[in-house]
Amino acid sequence: GAGVSQSPSNKVTEKGKDVELRCDPISGHTALYWYRQSLGQGLEFLIYFQGNSAPDKSGLPSDRFSAERTGGSVSTLTIQRTQQEDSAVYLCASSLRHAGANVLTFGAGSRLTVL
Amino acid sequence: EDKVVQSPLSLVVHEGDTVTLNCSYEVTNFRSLLWYKQEKKAPTFLFMLTSSGIEKKSGRLSSILDKKELFSILNITATQTGDSAIYLCAVITGNSGYALNFGKGTSLLVTP
Numbered sequence: 001g002a003g004v005s006q007s008p009s010n011k012v013t014e015k016g017k018d019v020e021l022r023c024d025p026i027s028g029h030t031a032l033y034w035y036r037q038s039l040g041q042g043l044e045f046l047i048y049f050q051g052n053s054a055p056d057k058s059g060l061p062s063d064r065f066s067a068e069r070t071g072g073s074v075s076t077l078t079i080q081r082t083q084q085e086d087s088a089v090y091l092c093a094s095s096l097r098h099a100g101a102n103v104l105t106f107g108a109g110s111r112l113t114v115l
Numbered sequence: 116e117d118k119v120v121q122s123p124l125s126l127v128v129h130e131g132d133t134v135t136l137n138c139s140y141e142v143t144n145f146r147s148l149l150w151y152k153q154e155k156k157a158p159t160f161l162f163m164l165t166s167s168g169i170e171k172k173s174g175r176l177s178s179i180l181d182k183k184e185l186f187s188i189l190n191i192t193a194t195q196t197g198d199s200a201i202y203l204c205a206v207i208t209g210n211s212g213y214a215l216n217f218g219k220g221t222s223l224l225v226t227p
Contacts, residue, residue, distance in 0.1 A: 004157075033214065042119075042203065042219040043158075056214060089156060103149070103163060104215065109156040 002026070004107035006092050012113045013082055021077045021110045025094030032075050033095075033104060034067060038088040046090075049075060082114045117142040119206050121218035129226055132194050136221045138204030139186040148180055148187050149215065151203040158203055161189070194225045 005024040013019050025032050034046040045059040049069045060066070064082075069075040079086055089111050093104040118141045128134055138148065147165045151158035162171045164180035164187055171178050175194075180187045191198055201222050205215035 035217075040219070042121075043205075043215070043217040045214045045216070048214055059214075091157070103160045105160070106151075106157045111156075 006107035010111045018080045023075045023092030029094035031095045033093045035091045036088045084114045087114045119218040125222040127224045133192045136189040140206050142208045144208045146207045149205045153201040196225050199225045
């Protein structure tokens with residue numbers, strides 16, 4: 001696509017429920033990143049994909065968080081048994097190769113609210 | 116632990132003023148520093164700086180990097196209300212050449 005698409009744009013869920021956030025990167029971009037932005041905070045790195053593999057999962061805050069990427073394109077970030085502290089905007093970004101070589105293009109984000 | 120610190124955290128100016136936003140960093144194996152502008156949700160790219168002392172310009176915005184003193188500044192001249200946004204600074208290091216390490220951002224409000 002022309003840009004990075006994320007869905008849903010807004011999600012309100014109850015504590016303890018599972019949520020799935022989707023990212024559709026720019027066509028042809030091999031690198032895909034997930035970041036989290038909490039109120040008043042900077043962007044917190046979660047995970048990076050190169051193709052379908054994730055060389056760096058170091059930012060995932062707990063084992064309730066997981067992500068996958070299929071076909072070198074769409075990625076899904078799953079949060080199991082959501083907690084109130086998971087409330088944040090989840091931003092996805094893609095680049096042609098990796099951030100060291102190319103600038104990241106961000107999606108508009110998915111705002112998650114856990115009640 | 117790598118650190119990226121932005122200052123001020125927030126700023127209110129009048130239209131027409133000039134502002135300077137700061138970004139300092141303490142990282143190992145520095146590669147590049149980037150500036151992004153975030154208005155609603157999606158941060159949009161402004162500048163990538165790799166070499167010290169070379170100013171990058173785009174219209175009323177300019178930025179420069181000092182690799183000796185480990186900081187960068189982003190200047191905006193003749194500010195307009197449309198410049199109101201959060202300005203994010205991020206550093207790429209050789210440790211993780213694929214992930215940007217972001218500061219907390221500077222929230223700029225330009226009043227008419």
